[in-house]
Amino acid sequence: MLGAVLLGLEGGSLSADAVTMDEAPQAWVVYAQRVSQQFEKALEGKSEAAQRFHANFEQGASGVTPDAPPVLRVKVWFDSKGQVRRVEFDSLGDDGADAALRQVLLTQVLGLSPRDMKQPVIVRLSLAAQL
Structure with missing residues (x-):
């Protein structure tokens, strides 16, 4: 259904003090990768919110093809x-899918972050309807 990959780390909002993966300490990169994996696992899970997300997303995914799934950047x-x-992300174009995605992501506990890690962590979720 989806894949999640680390996009980067930023300090505050988009600013000059943003930190890319290449510049980040290894502990930050490992933590950000854990964020991606946790989100992927949660969205592939059987929770009510994950199932609602799948149903809403797939109903509105008429223009989605396996070759070009939409990519969602999540702060x-x-x-x-x-x-x-x-969490912040651009709308998927369906209020139900947006609400369910937000609910799934906001229930996640990622564990302690490395000291002085900048926020937000930005991940990219590649979403594909099960066609």
Whole structure:
């Protein structure tokens, strides 16, 4: 259904102090990869919100092909205990899919982040309807 890959790390909003994967300490990269894996696992899971996301996304995915799945850039903020507290992403064009995706992502606990890690962490989710 989807793949998740690390896009990068940023400090605050898009700014001059943004940190790319190549510039980030290894511990930050490993943590960001864990974010991607956790999101992928949650979206492929059997939770009610994940199932609602699949149903809404697939209903509105008439223009989606396996060769060109939409890529969604997700900014993620988390608290000191690793609980996802905020996510931002462009709309998928379906309010139900957006709400279900937000619900799935906001329930994730990512574990403690490395010291002084900049936020948000940005991941890219490649979404493909099961055609």
